[in-house]
Amino acid sequence: MDFPVLSLVTFLPMVGLPLVLLIPRRLPGTVKGLTLGIMLVTFLVSLKLYFGFDETEPGMQFVEDVPWIGTSIHYKVGVDGLSLLLVLLTTFLAPIAYLGAWNSIKEKVPEFAAALLVLQTAMVGTFLAMDLFLFYVFWELMLIPMYLIIGVWGGERRIYATIKFVLFTMAGSILMLVAILFMYFKSGGDTFDYSVWVSILTGEGTVGQLSKLEQVLCFLAFALAFAIKVPLFPLHTWLPDAHVEAPTTGSVILAGVLLKMGTYGFLRFAIPFFPDAAALLSAPLMGLSVIGIVYGALVAFAQEDVKKLVAYSSVSHLGFVMLGMFAMTPEGVSGSILQMVNHGLSTGALFLCVGFLYERRHTRLMEQFGGIARVMPAFAAVFVLVSLSSIGLPGTNGFVGEFLILSGVFREGIGSVIEPGNLLSWRNLVLGLAAVATTGVVLGAVYMLTMVRRMMFGTIRVEENRSLRDLSLREYAVILPVLAFIVLIGIAPGLFLDKTRSSVDEYVRTWQPRMMRQRNEATAERNDEVRNQLIRMQVLNAMQGGGEARNLENLQWYV
Secondary structure (H helix, E strand, O other): OOOOHHHHHHHHHHHOHHHHHHOOOOOHHHHHHHHHHHHHHHHHHHHHHHHHOOOOOOOOEEEEEEEEEOOOEEEEEEEOOOOHHHHHHHHHHHHHHHHHOOOOOOOOHHHHHHHHHHHHHHHHHHHHEOEHHHHHHHHHHOHHHHHHHHHHHOOOOHHHHHHHHHHHHHHHHHHHHHHHHHHHHHOOOOOOEHHHHHHHHOOOOOOOOOOHHHHHHHHHHHHHHHHHHOOOOOOOOHHHHHHHHOOHHHHHHHHHHHHHHHHHHHHHHHHHHOHHHHHHHHHHHHHHHHHHHHHHHHHHHOOOEHHHHHHHHHHHHHHHHHHHHHHOOHHHHHHHHHHHHHHHHHHHHHHHHHHHHHHHHOOOEHHHOOOHHHHOHHHHHHHHHHHHHHHOOOOOHHHHHHHHHHHHHHHHHHHHHHOOOOOOOHHHHHHHHHHHHHHHHHHHHHHHHHHHHHHHOOOOOOHHHHHOOOOOHHHHHHHHHHHHHHHHHHHOOHHHHHHHHHHHHHHHHHHHHHHHHHHHHHHHHHHHHHHHHHHHHHHHHHHOOOOOOOOHHHHHHHO
16 A cells, blocks of 8 residues: 555644643643644645646546445545645645734633644545545534634634534535435445445436436535535625634635635535536526625725725635636636635735734724835735735736636637527526626725725824834745745746646536536527417417417527
């Protein structure tokens, strides 16, 4: 058996858990140093995945498969181009987030470190699990440490934010568990293996094929759990409260990694398990994504609290990820995966910057700042660069992801120009959604640049701001690695896209034709139904003496 690198990356943080808890409380510096060391070692080990990954292989790599509970449940983990970058993002951001709040956590230091180590294991495990039972264990395990991080070390309204976060998450998770159990028995009741389920549930096996209604119901159960985590409009209301009340570390992890568990869930599980249902419901999901893009941008513009502004910007940015994913083109899916990473880096860096300011001024209101660039020029330069990357300025990571997504969506919808007789076609709908989504890029620039102008430039309005110190060595150590990847992805995206290309191409080749066929069948059924209704109306009109029946040819533009 090969060296179990995936298990090491997943459980190395848990190995340090008892050590962290056994260190005397009078030595908080030792606890912090050990925790940071464990996280850094985990990141270094995870680099083996990047450098040892075969770019030409679309399937799972570094696979570990060991029987766990009986014969049905296995400890099975693997990584491919869909999950590789997300695993690396997790192991990279965890030590960054912890070091970023080094001085702000002063109480229950060992417990905070323990919660963060457990959370890292849960997040990595979620991205690697290839057994549905194992996936659900990691998915639920994530909830406990995040509950504690917000509820114990959060702000004044932390209890309200925590309860709201837990209730939203559990509501979706319970329905997903019901769907998993239904699928388990439907597939024969002898395995939770991901690859086996895909082949059985989508009709390549001899048993277990789901009817269209069963697909839709199970897809909705999975989609609810994942949409809450994204969060997809209108299931986003827990996010601003959680971000505002969470400590800096919690906000960075929440925005940088946890939200990606939702988008990854759609990509890995919801679409491959239920492709027909995904095709039927992709239009409303893409519609909600576009609403989220515009709504998130508009609400972000109205915020005075910087943390809330960044929180609502996540609703807008992740709407692009969902849009590209359901367009089901190579550019769209590749852009979605890369944009998950980009959002984690840019938004995580924004929360770090907000945390740096909060440690100095203990306020997040924009009106309390202004002219910060005069006294903190290095911080201002960092803040401006991170904001520009969030906007999608060429040369930064955000531009590459958004460009790929929009080009992929427009590619899917470009056929609408030759379908003048079918105003409600799938392609016409996609083209319209892409056009509306493009306005989100402009709106994003408006609220981000407004925030930068109000906080960084102009005159110093508050006297306390004149004595603010610039970035410390620790803060440089925190933010510079993130800035390096923001620029690196912007100028050399191939270093990252090449790792995903084979898996994405195979993914699109497998599911795009089936989803398109299902959409075409649904469109044909709808057109036949509308045409039959028109015929019935004409017959009824003729029978009632209403004059000549209209020519069907003149009514075809309706359908």
